[in-house]
Amino acid sequence: MYVWPCAVVLAQYLWFHRRSLPGRAVVEIGAGVSLPGVLAAKCGAKVTLTDNSELPHCLTVCQQSCQMNNLPQVQVVGLTWGHVSPSLLALPPQDIILASDVFFEPEDFEDILTTVYFLMEKNPKVQLWSTYQVRSADWSLEALLYKWDMKCVHIPLESFGADKEEIAESALPGRHTVEMLIISSAKGSLLHL
Template sequence: MSDGRSVSGQLKKFVFRGKSSSKGDSRGEYLEIVIPELLTAGYSFYTWPSAPLLAWYLWTQRRHLRGLRVLELGCGTGLPGILAAKCGARVTLTDSVALPRSLRHLSACCEANGLVPNRDVKILGLAWGLFLSEVHSLRPVDLLLASDCFYEPSQFEEVLSTVAYLLDGTDARFLCSYQERSADWSIEALLKKWGLKGALLDLDSLSESSGVDYRSLVGDRSLHLLEIVAV
């Protein structure tokens, strides 16, 4: 994990489009999100391919987001959570409490999209697997989000224990996009241990219903979208 210094940067633009639901309105719906990236600062300063996939899914569900209590874990540049906030959700963005510079950059990403930190969105540092007062204050939530949080196997249980606590006794769900990096990595046993169950979402069907091909976002990468709920 790195919270290092940057020597170069870029502004990356993500555009989401959809047909309007209003009769006679042919303009459609449009949302543009810009993310300032610091390319050599560390992996939390870059938007990894799983994040646009999760953001795309949220965009297809945008009419159901308004008013939801949404929490993103390990959010890095925060693309999915920022999109949810722009669609009317009540969003809390979190990343490692050990990476204060990453949290400051996350604030800058929000501000680049007209969101005032701790007014329009909350930003909080967390330590996965440690149930400190900050974690207790996050309940209740309606929707948990994460992209590429299953990156380092040694942290899988820390992530899922935190998810289990936040979902316990609720109808909330956890949506996680991830890149398949090794066939030997599995969270199945940990899901059972922590009283959770997961199912992969059918991205091809979602593409058909939304009219947007998710493959245009992910290319030839092996990316998946997993929904996890409490048993």
């Protein structure tokens, strides 16, 4: 399985904050191979992995990651961004939402933030920890964050030991600038680590 640079950077951020993870409720959306979620579980968080309910193969990949890492306690749930489904309704309040490179297609941005907003309604202090690969200077979340009453803080990769030069040297074609954001409800306060 290939692990994308964004997942590696998000995992590095989790590792940097590993002492604050035990007992925290964490959900990873668009989990794929689930590196950040698996690491959070290994660090003692109560983790739920989610991926598109309309693509069973994605859920199988999440389950395989749990099996390979001996994590039978991690739940894998089908969740389609922007849909209020029984699976979304059943999720308990979360402390942290992980999202590695989910801001890939601009037409998905609002569906992602709609799902995040729903989770923020259950716990106004929840934060979305997200890494993404910069693909176009024209793509922005700013208007959608304002619409959904959210705020965003950019986290410099150097602040937790991630190396931008190493990421840029990956085997992927094109530009590899990876950024990290923490998104929270404009009403909520920042999670103290």
